[in-house]
Amino acid sequence: MSTFVIEQTLNGLQLGLMLFLLAAGLxxxxxxxxxxxxxxxxxxxxxxxxxxxxMKLTGNFALALPLGIIGTGIIGALxxxxxxxxLYGRSHLSQVLATFxxxxxxxxxxxxxxxxxxxxxxxxAALSQPLTLANGFSYSSYxxxxxxxxxxxxxxxSLLINRTRxxxxxRAGASDRETAQAMGVNIKLVFTLVFALxxxxxxxxxGLLGPLFSVQMGMGxxxxxxxxxxxxxxGMGSIKGAFLGAIAIGFLDTFGRSVLPSVxxxxxxxxxxxxxxxxxxxxxxxxxxxAVLIWRPQGLFKTA
Amino acid sequence: MMQTxxxxxxxxxxxxxxxxxxxxxxxxTGAQWTAALIAIAAAILFxxxxxxxxxxxxxxxxxxxMIYVIVVSSLNLLVGYAGLVSFGHAAYFxxxxxxxxxxxxxxxxxxxxxxxxxxxxxPFAMLVGAVLAAAVGALALRTRQVYFIMITLAFSQxxxxxxxxxxxxxxxxxxxxxxxxxxxxxxxxxxxxxxYYVVFALTAITMFLLTLVVRSRFGVVMRGISENESRxxxxxxxxxxxxxxxxxxxxxxxxxxxxxxxxxxxxVSPRVLDxxxxxxxxxxxxxxxVGYRCGGIYGAVLLLVLExxxxxxxEYWQFFxxxxxxxxxxxxxxxxxxLIEKFTALFSRxxxxxxxxx
Numbered sequence: 001m002s003t004f005v006i007e008q009t010l011n012g013l014q015l016g017l018m019l020f021l022l023a024a025g026l027x028x029x030x031x032x033x034x035x036x037x038x039x040x041x042x043x044x045x046x047x048x049x050x051x052x053x054x055m056k057l058t059g060n061f062a063l064a065l066p067l068g069i070i071g072t073g074i075i076g077a078l079x080x081x082x083x084x085x086x087l088y089g090r091s092h093l094s095q096v097l098a099t100f101x102x103x104x105x106x107x108x109x110x111x112x113x114x115x116x117x118x119x120x121x122x123x124x125a126a127l128s129q130p131l132t133l134a135n136g137f138s139y140s141s142y143x144x145x146x147x148x149x150x151x152x153x154x155x156x157x158s159l160l161i162n163r164t165r166x167x168x169x170x171r172a173g174a175s176d177r178e179t180a181q182a183m184g185v186n187i188k189l190v191f192t193l194v195f196a197l198x199x200x201x202x203x204x205x206x207g208l209l210g211p212l213f214s215v216q217m218g219m220g221x222x223x224x225x226x227x228x229x230x231x232x233x234x235g236m237g238s239i240k241g242a243f244l245g246a247i248a249i250g251f252l253d254t255f256g257r258s259v260l261p262s263v264x265x266x267x268x269x270x271x272x273x274x275x276x277x278x279x280x281x282x283x284x285x286x287x288x289x290x291a292v293l294i295w296r297p298q299g300l301f302k303t304a
Numbered sequence: 305m306m307q308t309x310x311x312x313x314x315x316x317x318x319x320x321x322x323x324x325x326x327x328x329x330x331x332x333t334g335a336q337w338t339a340a341l342i343a344i345a346a347a348i349l350f351x352x353x354x355x356x357x358x359x360x361x362x363x364x365x366x367x368x369x370m371i372y373v374i375v376v377s378s379l380n381l382l383v384g385y386a387g388l389v390s391f392g393h394a395a396y397f398x399x400x401x402x403x404x405x406x407x408x409x410x411x412x413x414x415x416x417x418x419x420x421x422x423x424x425x426x427p428f429a430m431l432v433g434a435v436l437a438a439a440v441g442a443l444a445l446r447t448r449q450v451y452f453i454m455i456t457l458a459f460s461q462x463x464x465x466x467x468x469x470x471x472x473x474x475x476x477x478x479x480x481x482x483x484x485x486x487x488x489x490x491x492x493x494x495x496x497x498x499x500y501y502v503v504f505a506l507t508a509i510t511m512f513l514l515t516l517v518v519r520s521r522f523g524v525v526m527r528g529i530s531e532n533e534s535r536x537x538x539x540x541x542x543x544x545x546x547x548x549x550x551x552x553x554x555x556x557x558x559x560x561x562x563x564x565x566x567x568x569x570x571x572v573s574p575r576v577l578d579x580x581x582x583x584x585x586x587x588x589x590x591x592x593x594v595g596y597r598c599g600g601i602y603g604a605v606l607l608l609v610l611e612x613x614x615x616x617x618x619e620y621w622q623f624f625x626x627x628x629x630x631x632x633x634x635x636x637x638x639x640x641x642x643l644i645e646k647f648t649a650l651f652s653r654x655x656x657x658x659x660x661x662x
Contacts, residue, residue: 002583027515033343034448039582073477081308083616083630083634084322090633091447092389092450092453093383093389093586093590093594094633094636096389096391096453096583097583097590097629097632098629098631098634099631100580100583100586100587100626100629101587101625101626101628101629101630102626102630102631103580103583103626103628104622104623104625104626104629105622105623105626105627107622108620108622108623109623111619111620112620142478149464170346181453195479196518201600221579221580225457225461225579228454229458232454232458236450236660275468275470275471275475276469276470278469279465279466279468279469279470280465280469281468282461282465282468283462283469285464286458286459286461286462287462288383289454289455289458290443290455290458290459291463293451293454293458294443294446294447294455295454297447297451
């Protein structure tokens, strides 16, 4: 039982950290630019595919992943300068629709180059063997690396935002855009950089998860809504909230999926636990989001 | 918190018709009657022409368009007239489809056979859509702006996962219907042409009823709420209740469209509940014209025809539709309906000018 708990805790942590990478960019873009970007999931997909491309070119995952991240960051910046910039200050309906259009376009672009079927990213050979952590308990070493990468990124991001000049601009832009601009912050540049940063975080998640799940057209659509759940629960615009919200959703989803079926089998034998339990776990996350929106629309973890 | 309702379009906050509708005494103006009658005549003759030209495939296609006209028009009531940007309209559409699926599955098996007939199953689908809308609306309408968009999305995701989890409804494989609903009156809905005419009649009735709603005192109040909610509340309008009723009406008609869709395909899939479906419905509406009476018609017709035409040339039709959607938003116009309005205004001004010259 205890190994089960440890394993599920690690799984939940891994899902939560990856959700954080997606939600961080989403919440910054929403908090600072007041933009609902549905196409954020497309950047996640793009990161996965660019990593696949660079993997084919270099044959080295440790090289392909950073290249994929940089490539996605550049494309993200170009996207912001060409299209998304024009959506700032527009109605939320316009933003939802334009970024929805962007999803349609990017899905077909990916399909044009890679085809509709899933592409598998190969796991680095050094990490393909499970690691024995304690006697009788072993865990995928690749997943441990994913967890470590997620934690390191979260720390670096918090240092970037709280300790650097660029972070100061971001915080200034988030709390009062006009004043920041009046004080000489080049807000246009900050917006582009923030967007590129969000894109790079997406690509990190897409590349890291590539060997675990497949890289596939439309892979962003299901996860982006979960990232929105995280952003809402944590409070729109709050990085700290996104982190705590992501970890909470990661655990809720993982434990819901792993614990609910056995609970349901003992208490409701007539229901088909195998299909209903994961659905209930998913519904719980959305129920949490609805509760937050009604009773605490500023988010659970946002104090301001 | 200030009770500002979000404007629908950026350039013109009051995109909802500010035109002769308030002045006109009849339901439609003379020119609108002519246009409506031509459209109705064309729709009635369409299956005859399609059969004569040996293109009966297009009868089913036209039926699908009309089903989308109903659901997009019901969304128009919310977004266009009440100013409520619902990003979960697929939920009501989908539960309507599943309601018919359930009635077909259980009718004649656990329940009496008449449960599966159109006269019971379709109103039941409307009821399910309305009840779901009442439940969602009761909570969602306490929030506004981006929170409203997010909460309607969250509710539709819950419904999506509910049906994914229901094994008796086929989980993520969906459920096939043994047959279309029975209709009686000597009409066999299994015949595509018969089904076309039934759907056409329901579409016409829906458009008529929605027009009545929009033009009633209720509709005028709704538009007032979307323009300035706090002012309407100040003059004693129970804003929340009005919005909720509007939500329920939209949910009921979306449920009807879902019931027809289930019949059209003889198949219900959880994919109709996917959030991207809600996006597609909103897309049809904005391309057609938010807040214009015929916005739902133009949007559904144009996008489905475009899909058909482009996908016969290339499989990458979504690319072009996506680009089109982005440019419609960036250009900031109000969809086809506004273009048509501008065009007819130009035309009638010329006529008026000519009259003055005389």
